[in-house]
Amino acid sequence: MAFASRGRGLVLALLATATTAVLVYFGTGLFPLWPLMWFAPIPVLLFASRSSWWAATLVAFCAWFLGGLNLLHYFNSLLRLPPTVQAIIFAVPSIVFAISVLLFRSLVKREAWWSAALGFPAAWVSFEYVGNLVSPHGTGGNLSYSQLNFLPFLQLASVTGPWGLSFLLMLFAAALVASIEARRSSPRQAWRILGASWGVIVVALIFGGIRLSSSQPGERVKVGLIASDQAGNADVAARGTDADRLFHAYGTEVEALASRGAQVIVLPEKLAVVLASDSGKTDSFFQSLADKTEAMLVVGMVYVDGATKYNRARVYTPHVPVESYDKHHMLPPFESNLKPGTSIFTTSKPSGTWGVAICKDMDFTPLSRQYGNAGAGLMLVPAWDFVLDRFEHGHIAVMRGVENGFSIARAAKQGFLTVSDDRGRILAETRSNSAPFATLLADVPAGHEKTIYSQMGDWFAWVALVIFALTLAQLFRKPVRTN
Numbered sequence: 001m002a003f004a005s006r007g008r009g010l011v012l013a014l015l016a017t018a019t020t021a022v023l024v025y026f027g028t029g030l031f032p033l034w035p036l037m038w039f040a041p042i043p044v045l046l047f048a049s050r051s052s053w054w055a056a057t058l059v060a061f062c063a064w065f066l067g068g069l070n071l072l073h074y075f076n077s078l079l080r081l082p083p084t085v086q087a088i089i090f091a092v093p094s095i096v097f098a099i100s101v102l103l104f105r106s107l108v109k110r111e112a113w114w115s116a117a118l119g120f121p122a123a124w125v126s127f128e129y130v131g132n133l134v135s136p137h138g139t140g141g142n143l144s145y146s147q148l149n150f151l152p153f154l155q156l157a158s159v160t161g162p163w164g165l166s167f168l169l170m171l172f173a174a175a176l177v178a179s180i181e182a183r184r185s186s187p188r189q190a191w192r193i194l195g196a197s198w199g200v201i202v203v204a205l206i207f208g209g210i211r212l213s214s215s216q217p218g219e220r221v222k223v224g225l226i227a228s229d230q231a232g233n234a235d236v237a238a239r240g241t242d243a244d245r246l247f248h249a250y251g252t253e254v255e256a257l258a259s260r261g262a263q264v265i266v267l268p269e270k271l272a273v274v275l276a277s278d279s280g281k282t283d284s285f286f287q288s289l290a291d292k293t294e295a296m297l298v299v300g301m302v303y304v305d306g307a308t309k310y311n312r313a314r315v316y317t318p319h320v321p322v323e324s325y326d327k328h329h330m331l332p333p334f335e336s337n338l339k340p341g342t343s344i345f346t347t348s349k350p351s352g353t354w355g356v357a358i359c360k361d362m363d364f365t366p367l368s369r370q371y372g373n374a375g376a377g378l379m380l381v382p383a384w385d386f387v388l389d390r391f392e393h394g395h396i397a398v399m400r401g402v403e404n405g406f407s408i409a410r411a412a413k414q415g416f417l418t419v420s421d422d423r424g425r426i427l428a429e430t431r432s433n434s435a436p437f438a439t440l441l442a443d444v445p446a447g448h449e450k451t452i453y454s455q456m457g458d459w460f461a462w463v464a465l466v467i468f469a470l471t472l473a474q475l476f477r478k479p480v481r482t483n
Contacts, residue, residue: 016047017063024067030392032146041173048105049181060101065094078386096127108181112474117178117193119471121170125163125464136332138364148395152208154424157402158451160460216422218447219351223409224262225417225440226253227432234413236270243272253437258293268413269300269358269382276305283322290316300382309338327358344370351446352377359383362397372404372454378446379408385415398424405449
């Protein structure tokens, strides 16, 4: 009998591990299928509720670790990260998931049903929030990004930022399993937990549907985007002849888009190296182009001033002296030699306030909140992705627009040319390799809309931290129930 019981336990452990791993594998990563993550934690939570602590820990860790291997090819073939770095990247969220599952199990064993339902998502969000504060990748890897295509749910970001989305995702599973476990001893309590928890999710979806039914305010601006992945164009062109050739090639496309009515045109980041001593020639070329076409140009380059290098966007406004924005958040180790910027860039237009950021800047919520609080209604973003991550990383910026009430026009080499509004709707998009010089022209709403998240910041993350602390306290207040 003992052997049969151990065999059954092993089968259940393997089944829970495999099921959650498959759901995580396809529900997150570079091309997530958003419905899967709502159900991914359920098998492990069910198993943990009825198993030993060490079995629950092992199953939870392995399930998330195996699911996270959907990024293995990306890390190996493209980024070529050292094995030790990859191991850390895969292990950390797996440990966090295991800790969250153990907390849930401990609270279930104490019949602290409400604490179990709330503690599991609170633990996850608490670690996500703290990780975002210390990681050079900001919110990269946040579970909320698996839901970018679920537009009614995405609107919650305008209230809570990414933290509310992650919380409700995990709450859905935790409330279901807690209610299943509670129904044997407290059936009414089970229905209350499920009804209240899922009721909150329904309210969030109703709010999202109402928000989607309205449009972003303000005038519409005709925005042009250009990018080229041709050999020699996707890399950073060397200063001098190579840079001049590339700039003139882009200049031809700028004139073509301007002739079709583009009022502002965004080029990718780091097109070429430009020395401060030689920048007059480059500035003269693009400024004359802006004056001629009456279109504002945003041009990404590596700007070298003596021993200091910047990832810079030069902004050429018709008949106005050139201005600059320096990227704040660098991609290690590839940009570790570049000096980060310290200020935002905004410009006032008849349609409202426009802002400029560069690629990875949009992975960080505080910088985008600065733009939201400055009243930006349109963000212009030169970028450079890595082909495989064109969907996942290219669309992270979309959530910043929902959070802070602005549209985004993002032009990426080896990625997408993307225009989105402040509801997270993709208004227009094309791949950067769709033509020798891919171009996109779209009408974009440019009015700013105030959001709760812009004004209150990470308030919900702090709520999650408090809930996490209170549920931890329950471990000492309530003894384990024995039957």
